[in-house]
Every structure is written in C-alpha cells, then in structure tokens.
Amino acid sequence: MRDTPDRIWIAALGAFALCALAFLALDPNPNLLLAASAGINAGILVWSGHRCYRLRILLSPVGQILIGPGLILYYSIGNLGARIAGDFRFAANPGSLDYYPAASALSTLGILIFCLVAFLALPRLLEAPRLAYEQLEWTWPQGAAAALLATGVLVYLSNSHNFVNGYFRGADSQIDIWLSASIYYFSLLAVIVNTSVFAKSAAPLLRFTAGACVCLMIGQSVLLRSRTFMAVIILTSLFAYLTIHPRKIGAGSAFALCALAVVFTLGTAVKSSGGAGTSILDNAAALRNADPSVAAALSVDRQYRLAGLELPAALLACFDHGAEPMRGEAMRQGLLQGLPNFLRPAGDYSERIAITGHFSSAGLLYGDSIGVPLSSGLADWGPAGVLIYAFMAFYAVAVWRLCQRSPRLLTALLMTGNGMYFFDLFWENNAVFALRTTGFCWLVLLLLGPLLTPRIAAPPEAR
Numbered sequence: 279m280r281d282t283p284d285r286i287w288i289a290a291l292g293a294f295a296l297c298a299l300a301f302l303a304l305d306p307n308p309n310l311l312l313a314a315s316a317g318i319n320a321g322i323l324v325w326s327g328h329r330c331y332r333l334r335i336l337l338s339p340v341g342q343i344l345i346g347p348g349l350i351l352y353y354s355i356g357n358l359g360a361r362i363a364g365d366f367r368f369a370a371n372p373g374s375l376d377y378y379p380a381a382s383a384l385s386t387l388g389i390l391i392f393c394l395v396a397f398l399a400l401p402r403l404l405e406a407p408r409l410a411y412e413q414l415e416w417t418w419p420q421g422a423a424a425a426l427l428a429t430g431v432l433v434y435l436s437n438s439h440n441f442v443n444g445y446f447r448g449a450d451s452q453i454d455i456w457l458s459a460s461i462y463y464f465s466l467l468a469v470i471v472n473t474s475v476f477a478k479s480a481a482p483l484l485r486f487t488a489g490a491c492v493c494l495m496i497g498q499s500v501l502l503r504s505r506t507f508m509a510v511i512i513l514t515s516l517f518a519y520l521t522i523h524p525r526k527i528g529a530g531s532a533f534a535l536c537a538l539a540v541v542f543t544l545g546t547a548v549k550s551s552g553g554a555g556t557s558i559l560d561n562a563a564a565l566r567n568a569d570p571s572v573a574a575a576l577s578v579d580r581q582y583r584l585a586g587l588e589l590p591a592a593l594l595a596c597f598d599h600g601a602e603p604m605r606g607e608a609m610r611q612g613l614l615q616g617l618p619n620f621l622r623p624a625g626d627y628s629e630r631i632a633i634t635g636h637f638s639s640a641g642l643l644y645g646d647s648i649g650v651p652l653s654s655g656l657a658d659w660g661p662a663g664v665l666i667y668a669f670m671a672f673y674a675v676a677v678w679r680l681c682q683r684s685p686r687l688l689t690a691l692l693m694t695g696n697g698m699y700f701f702d703l704f705w706e707n708n709a710v711f712a713l714r715t716t717g718f719c720w721l722v723l724l725l726l727g728p729l730l731t732p733r734i735a736a737p738p739e740a741r
Contacts, residue, residue: 286328294321297354305361312361312379315386320354322389329397333404334524336517337411337470337692339674340396340404343651344389347509352586352650353385360588363581369644371592381590385652388667395671403675408682412522414474414689414732418484421472423729425491428464431457432498432558441558444503456718462507463719465495467693469511471730473518496541501558505545510695512537518692546579582648589649592642593633593656601640608632608657612705616714629706633657654704666704673709681716685732690719 298317302308323344330341343349348356357378360367365375396404416424435458439446446458469492476488492515499508516534520527582588597603612629614622634645636657651670655663681691694715723730 286325289328290321290325293324293354294318296320300355301358301361304358306364307361307375309379312357312382315379315382316354316357318386319382319389320350322386322393323350323353326389326393326397329393331520331524331527334410334412334521335404335407335678336521337514338404338678339691340671340678341517342695343392343670343674347506347513348584349586349650351584352648353382353389356584357382357587359580360582360585367581368578369582369588369647371588371595371643371647372641373595374588374592377591377594377598378587380594381587381652384656384661384664385587385590385650388652388655388664391665392667392671395668396675400671400675403679408679409685409688409734410521410682411470411474411518411688411692413734414685415478415735416471416474416730416732418475418479418487420730420732421468421475421488421491424464424468424471425494427726427730428468428495429498431461431464432502435461436558460715460718460722461502462504462510462695463693463715465498465507465511466514466695467689467719467730468492468495469515470518470689470692471732473515474522474732477519477522496537500541500544500548503545503548505542505549508541508545509538512541514692514695584648586648586650589645589647589653590656592644592647593637593653594661596637596640596642597660599640601637603656603660603663604632604636604658606658607636608654608703609705612654612703613710615706616710616712618714629654629657629703633703649702651702651704653702654706670704677712677716685734686723687716687720689730689732690716690723693719693723 294317296317297320298313301313301316302310305312327341327345327350330336330338330344335341336345360370361375361378365372435441435446435449435454438454439448439458441447446454446461449455449458472488472491472495476485476492479485479488496508496511499511512534516530519530523530608629611627611632614627615629630645633653634642638645651666652664655666657663659665677691681687694712
C-alpha cells in the first residue's frame, strides 16, 4: 500500500464522495446504505485499477474482473438511472429496486474479498510475472497478418451465413461453428499485436500501419453490433498501450475516452435499427439512416444497461418471496455448458436458463437482466454466495500465472479477452468456458506458427 501515491487515495475518496452524493441527491427514494456502498465500490475500483496499473496487469483476468468494460459503472453510479426511472423502467423485475441497497452492500463485501485475496494473500504471484505482455514482440507484417485474418474470417462468415441480431445464423459445419463463436477473438488478436507494434515502433510509417489496423478492428466491431465488444476493443488497446508505456496514461486515456464516446454513439445507431438485416453490410446502412430513435435507445441504456445490481437485487427479492437457493445447480449447468460437445452429456445446459427457470415462480421476469458475478453466488447459495469472489480471485491469479508459461499461451489468453464477460454470470461465461476458448486460440496460434507467434524480448524500462 505504501507505493500508492496520495493522489490515488484522493481520487478514490473523490469517487466515493461524488457517487454517494449523487445517490443521495438524485435518487427519488434515497437510501444511505445504497449511497454509501455504491460510493465505496467506486472508490475501491479506482484504487484497485491503479493497483493493476502499477503492477502492469491491466490485461490480466485480475484487471479485467475489477475494471473491465463498464464494471465501475455496474457496481456504482450506473445503478442510479434505474432508481430514477422507477418501477416502470425497461425490463424491470418486480420489487427489485427495494433490494438494490442489500445487493450493493453484498457487492462491496465481494469486491473487498477479491482485493484481499488477489493483492494481499497472493501478491508475489502478481508482482513477479514469469512472462509479461511487454516482453512479447511482433513485427509489422505480423500485425498486418493478424488484421487480415480477422477481416478474412468476418468476410467468409458474412458471405456464408446470415447475420441477424449480432449472430451468424445457420452455421452447420464444425469449422463454421467454431469460427462464428470465435469471431471476436481474431479481432482482439489483431488489437494486441498491432498495439504492441504501434507502441514499440519509432518509424512513423510502421506506427501508421499498426494504428490503421487497430482502427479497422474498431470499425468492424461497430458492424458486429455489440457495444460491449466495442468497449472491449478500445479498452484492450488502451490497457496494452499503458502496459508498455505506463507513463503515458493521460494521453492514452483521453484518446480512449474520445474513441469510446464516438464508437458507442455509432454502435447505438446500429442497434437502434432493430437487427432486421441479414448481413453486416445492413449495419453499415443503419449508420447512414440513423434517426432520432437513437435518443430513445440511450434512454433505455441509462435505466437498464448500466444497472449491474438489477439481477442480484431481483434474486434477493425472490428469496424473500419464498425461493430456495439452487445449491450448486446453476454452477453445474454453467460448467457443463462450457465443456466441448464430445465431453458434455446429452442435453441442453445453461446457467442463465437454469436460474430463470428456478426463480421465475418467485417473481423473476427477466433472467437476462444486467448483473455482476454476485448473481452466480446468490443463485446457488443465497447471501453466503458472496464468497464466490474469493474463488474468482484464486481463479484469476492461477489462470494468469499458468498462461505465462509460454508466449503462445499468453497470447491465446489475451486473444480471448480473458475477462470481457466477467461482469455477468461467472460459471456460464468463464471457468471451464474460458479455459476452452483459450485452448482453441492456442491451437489456432500453433497452426499458424511463426505467422503470428511473438518472440520474447527483455522487459523494457517504463517509458
């Protein structure tokens, strides 16, 4: 803790105060517990984000769990929009607003548990990496090859299958199924490779080429309709750049924030089209034909998409309505879903569907509500499920250390985004599924050989 500058504590206290005051001043039914815990969440996440920055682990699962796309908002000020909109907001679970204070307090305890395990119990595993991202070096032809690979896969799938509501429909061969499920990973690979080339190159032409490849990936993310992935692309590039140039945090962060604002607006225009098209080119047309409905979409975002406490609060409401915890069934369903088909027993498995089915009789209307990993713990074990954050911390550190054994394995982990869905259900979107996708990406890199495999350089001094 001694290496944390005073200004970071000031920033954390400022985040706490501003968030708490906003809830007390703007919430139609102000609640001291909600205001205090949401403010504490904001402060902890600012501090822990700086801790990851100092350790140069922004790209690790630890960093992504704490400050991945939108997480500071999901745990804190993002929930204010739902409170202001009230019971008639978009996709409102009956009575859930009354349980936001309890859900927020539990999330505060969970974040504290995670930070205690990761930063106090296991600090040496984070402070002394076997292999770091800044040691991986690619050439500009490798960066161009990664961008061409991502674009080529997207073009192939677009010509072979309809693209509706963010998914390629009708993939039947195993290759097409795997490619359609992994389309994001190829884009992330191009981003981490080209950001490295950009950050380490002195020649203007090489920097321009690498920067153009990153911009191409950002443009493709808009056509893929997922605004979460748009944020992932930009934040991954930012975190990669800051890992190599930690002293350029001001300029890098400012550029990323501007890019996020522009891309999020474009992404909202695409999503407001309703997903009626059958090609990614239809999404490009939606940009040209954007109309005032974009404003309505942003209104929905304010009251729904940023409220990370919605699903945990809805589950707490269900317990008060007589529902019993699932006693590990949600975890079992999520783990089975993550297994490859040849290892999974016959049948359909989904943690989300299992939770929705179990709690629907107790009043859960929207099992696809926005949530944080607390939801997985609550569904299985009730309030005691907050201890899932301890497991998540051990898991995140272990995966990070394991994947540092080779440059190809570390690249595969970074290629998956390794935490881009940690804001949601843990067992369904991570755990076995994350290991499975990392293994697939490792196999892709193995097959492509020197085309994309980085060499290892000595750790550079912070620039």
